[in-house]
Amino acid sequence: MITPAVWFPTVRTGTGTDVFTRTLADNLNARGVRAEITWLPHRAEYCPWSVRHPQAPDWSNIVHANTWLNWRLLPKDMPLVVTVHHTVHRPELRKQKGILRALYHQFWIAPNERRMLRLANQATTVSEFAADATRKDLVDHPIRVIYNGIDTDRFFPKPKDEGNEPFRLLYVGSWISRKGVDLLQPIMRKLGPGFELLYTGPQEGRVKGNTRDIGHLANEEQVVQALQDADVLLFPSRSEGFGLVIVEAMASGLPVVTSEIAPITEIIRNGVDGFLCPVNDTDEFARAIRRLKEDSQQYKQIRKSGRKRALDRFSVDTMTKQYVELYSNMLASAQNEEVRLAPLA
Missing domain, CATH: 3.40.50.2000 (Glycogen Phosphorylase B;)
Known part of the structure; x- marks a missing residue:
């Protein structure tokens, strides 16, 4: 052969x-x-x-x-x-x-x-x-x-301290409409105090309020660090071929709040490995994020389930x-x- x-x-x-x-x-x-x-x-x-x-x-x-x-x-x-x-x-x-x-x-x-x-x-x-x-x-x-x-040895969970303030959301992706970046500001406005959005740039000033541009993530090590430092991956995309960063987040023990679209529905089971929200529904995105902050038991269970699903399938x-x-x-x-x-x- x-x-x-x-x-x-x-x-x-x-x-x-x-x-x-x-x-x-x-x-x-x-x-x-x-x-x-x-x-x-x-x-x-x-x-x-x-x-x-x-x-x-x-x-x-x-x-x-x-x-x-x-x-x-x-x-x-x-x-x-x-x-x-x-x-x-x-x-x-x-x-x-x-x-x-x-x-x-x-x-x-x-x-x-x-x-x-x-x-x-x-x-x-x-x-x-x-x-x-x-x-x-x-x-x-x-x-x-x-x-x-993905390399599930490289993308792995880091222990989390309970009750962190602010509750840190992370957006990683291109700054285009297809990724739902125009929804980030309305979601943050609905969440209000106690939440912070970290987003990849350079897009400084694109999202107002309690946000921080963490710059371009130049390599995989920086992506791993960003995922481990956040509390939730916020990913309001309207269209994906797959959604690699979602799997990276799951393997890193990071709950994902994302859109209920194919093929993301092939990756995440709603309420089990993360939350799937109707496309463009900023109210539902905000509710899911707030729920993860307030329910520590569900937060821990989703961290565990997402990690296992990444190991088993991706x-x-x-x-x-x-x-x-x-x-x-x-x-x-x-x-x-x-x-x-x-x-x-």
Whole structure:
């Protein structure tokens, strides 16, 4: 049997897709499966002819790419795995994007994603919801769901002192409407004294009142520290492909108050691992947060349950094992059945 050797040509975006790629590559190497990332500048996404065509390492036998990577940057005649991380083409999201972003997604990203999915020997998504949306909005194509995984040894709970004042909420994410950042101010206003919002920046002054911009979290260690120092993750997103920071918070013993949307409903059980609130319902968000502050027993139980669910379903070991199996099966098929490769003509 041929051992997988995986090359990741990847556009650096500063988002969770970067985290996914680094995490998977690192853990493949730790398992003895050689893997390497070639980072491309962000302009490669929208102006691919402005960057030099990346060259696959001689030792590699599988290409694994994000569906937003421009198809022109792929090597010829190598087995291809593509992963769908975002579900941005649903009609209900158009009003949240603005006209320029909507046109960019419709006329540049969507055609590229369709091309990548058709070229791929295997497509994966990070949630059942993303798989369904991809089949509906892009290509009705066989897709395997492999949930994102995190290092549950690195993301772990830190003991909490009861009765902390103020009760610290944390928002981690991009500063865009799709993430519900415009809801942070109204939620804090409803909560009033005794609560503080920590948020990632640089967005100083975007949220008034009892808030603190903690700046850009430059690495995983800073993310771990921010999660361990907070009391609740506040994440009022309107649309997600998965929701990696939610799993990171759960593994860190941090209760999550978030929106009742797919695929977050695949991660959190309402009232068990966190609270799921109706989208845009700032009153319900405030009630859930206040309940966690006032009910110490429920707070402790949710910390414990969230940690266990992250260990059981969303560990990096589980994710890596599933990808190794997928790569190995692809190479076995290539040996036995002359699997279709990815022609670029």
